[in-house]
Amino acid sequence: MYLFIFVPEFKQGDSMDSKKIEKISRAISDPSRIQILQQFRKKRECLHCSEIHDMLDLAQPSISHHLKQLVDADILLPEKEGRNLKYVLNKPVLDEYIAFLSSLQA
Amino acid sequence: MYLFIFVPEFKQGDSMDSKKIEKISRAISDPSRIQILQQFRKKRECLHCSEIHDMLDLAQPSISHHLKQLVDADILLPEKEGRNLKYVLNKPVLDEYIAFLSSLQA
């Protein structure tokens, strides 16, 4: 599969800066957060906070913490719906992260 | 700018398990280790331990520690050359990791 992606202000040598790569990697480096991300394979559009609470045997503040990591890393985009929250994958950022990884290889 | 990048197919059969995704992500989530990986964009083939020592202002045990993280995560493959060590990128594993990431998106 090939991806034809637009990368704003891509400069040869540094696509995403290292700090952002670090933050994204760290966000993905946790079992609960990986489980959250994997739900997007089943449920393509968005995830509601309550669904995440159902699937992760963790207290509410812990889930809030994990979602914050993913949002701060810009992998998930939060959307308010009244007093509920839903999240969508930030595909451009994921693509940039993938582009960084593939740029390491010849 | 546009990037036309190859994204390996994600197959249900040989998908990486979450533990491995976690380990790889954690290995990448450090500034020094990202710097090591970025050297593969310049120097395509392999990296010698001594070059890493030169570019990372860290004590030798710290560098040894970081390289261990990358090797344990299976991102780098160590090759002994007498009393020296060199490292090559494990491209199949990087591809699997990329495949996992792209499988999250529709």
Next chain:
DNA sequence: ATAATATATCGAAACATTTGAATGTTTAAA
């Protein structure tokens, strides 16, 4: 064998992350 070089391991200090109880904030319904 001995010395020198390259790398690994141990141990401890400093620092960061994860977790949940308690509590705060925001929004909507009654």
Next chain:
DNA sequence: TTTAAACATTCAAATGTTTCGATATATTAT
């Protein structure tokens, strides 16, 4: 406007990570 539900923040304990000095191991040259 009181109440309830959804989510965030604070704090502290437990745990994990990073760093380096000291030391160990392995390889090669003398």
